[in-house]
Amino acid sequence: MEFTEDQLQRYSRHIILPEVGGKGQKKILNAKVFIVGAGGLGCPVGYYLAAAGVGTIGMIDNDTVELSNLQRQIAHNTKKIGVHKVDSAKETFESLNPDVKVIGIKDRISKDNIKDLIKDYDIVVDGSDNFPTRYLVNDACVMLKKPLVSGAILRFEGQVTTILPGEGHCYRCLFEEMPPPGLVPSCQEAGVLGAITGVVGALQATEVLKLILGKGDILKNTLLIYDALKVNFRRVKVPKNSDCPVCSENPTITELQDYDAGYCRI
Amino acid sequence: MEDIKIDKKINIKGLICPYTFVKSKIAIEGMEVGEVLEILLDYEEASRSIPKSMEDHGHKVLKVEKINDTDWTIVVRKEKE
Numbered sequence: 001m002e003f004t005e006d007q008l009q010r011y012s013r014h015i016i017l018p019e020v021g022g023k024g025q026k027k028i029l030n031a032k033v034f035i036v037g038a039g040g041l042g043c044p045v046g047y048y049l050a051a052a053g054v055g056t057i058g059m060i061d062n063d064t065v066e067l068s069n070l071q072r073q074i075a076h077n078t079k080k081i082g083v084h085k086v087d088s089a090k091e092t093f094e095s096l097n098p099d100v101k102v103i104g105i106k107d108r109i110s111k112d113n114i115k116d117l118i119k120d121y122d123i124v125v126d127g128s129d130n131f132p133t134r135y136l137v138n139d140a141c142v143m144l145k146k147p148l149v150s151g152a153i154l155r156f157e158g159q160v161t162t163i164l165p166g167e168g169h170c171y172r173c174l175f176e177e178m179p180p181p182g183l184v185p186s187c188q189e190a191g192v193l194g195a196i197t198g199v200v201g202a203l204q205a206t207e208v209l210k211l212i213l214g215k216g217d218i219l220k221n222t223l224l225i226y227d228a229l230k231v232n233f234r235r236v237k238v239p240k241n242s243d244c245p246v247c248s249e250n251p252t253i254t255e256l257q258d259y260d261a262g263y264c265r266i
Numbered sequence: 267m268e269d270i271k272i273d274k275k276i277n278i279k280g281l282i283c284p285y286t287f288v289k290s291k292i293a294i295e296g297m298e299v300g301e302v303l304e305i306l307l308d309y310e311e312a313s314r315s316i317p318k319s320m321e322d323h324g325h326k327v328l329k330v331e332k333i334n335d336t337d338w339t340i341v342v343r344k345e346k347e
Contacts, residue, residue: 016284
């Protein structure tokens with residue numbers, strides 16, 4: 001268990017926690033976390049995981065930084081407009097902490113690439129902004145038995161849940177099918193208070209770190225809903241659905257589907 | 267108390283909080299349950315905070331002694347992983 005002097009200083013406030021210590025910090029340094037999206041949620045999640053010393057962070061996003069992103073996507077900055085988000089985030093996170101290696105993938109996540117992308121990671125974080133991706137990530141994580149920390153934000157509200165395939169609920173136990181296109185507004189249409197993404201992203205990063213450490217309770221079988229206007233956190237029980245189409249004993253979904261059908265890219 | 271067998275000694279003179287405890291904790295994490303660590307330090311506040319933190323972490327503080335004008339030794343037995 002060897003730390004450099006710099007590492008002892010950098011992680012001192014972790015190491016002195018009884019739940020972390022040198023051993024826990026080593027687990028964090030050895031962990032591999034894959035983040036879907038380098039936007040509103042991916043930025044704070046990646047930022048805090050990089051600060052914590054998560055050794056390998058994979059990130060996928062096909063977009064470039066736009067001025068309208070900067071109200072909430074804190075890994076990017078005004079000089080990065082036009083740069084790929086994963087390149088911008090990589091520079092930010094690796095300059096925050098040289099112990100961290102960021103593997104950025106400039107692509108869209110799809111049924112054809114997702115299993116290969118996530119198979120070598122310990123934990124997956126969903127920071128995507130659309131339902132087809134959310135269901136794709138859920139189904140792939142269930143099939144590969146990867147822990148998934150899922151987050152969503154809109155207007156003044158955020159949601160977080162942690163999916164442990166085989167142990168607890170999955171996203172389809174909660175919402176079996178995608179809502180029809182157009183029913184749920186995107187944050188392009190409805191807006192989002194930028195700071196909400198920080199609250200939800202920090203909650204997701206905290207779930208990831210507790211999973212790595214094996215400490216505390218996690219949001220298994222639970223959906224946490226944050227209402228910023230009312231300053232209210234609500235925990236909703238989500239039982240595992242014994243008839244779930246993807247995570248039950250006799251699933252009807254056994255292969256990844258074409259999730260984009262009927263959905264426009266948002 | 268003269269017959270306490272010391273398994274490991276560390277010298278953290280010159281360090282201040284929280285690095286005094288960071289070094290002490292890393293040292294005790296690398297030891298076996300039942301083994302005894304002796305810490306030599308010269309930061310007065312840590313002569314009080316390290317014993318308290320070690321007890322909070324579930325270890326047994328066997329001795330805290332001011333050995334000269336500037337230095338203290340703290341002797342701790344590891345009680346749990």
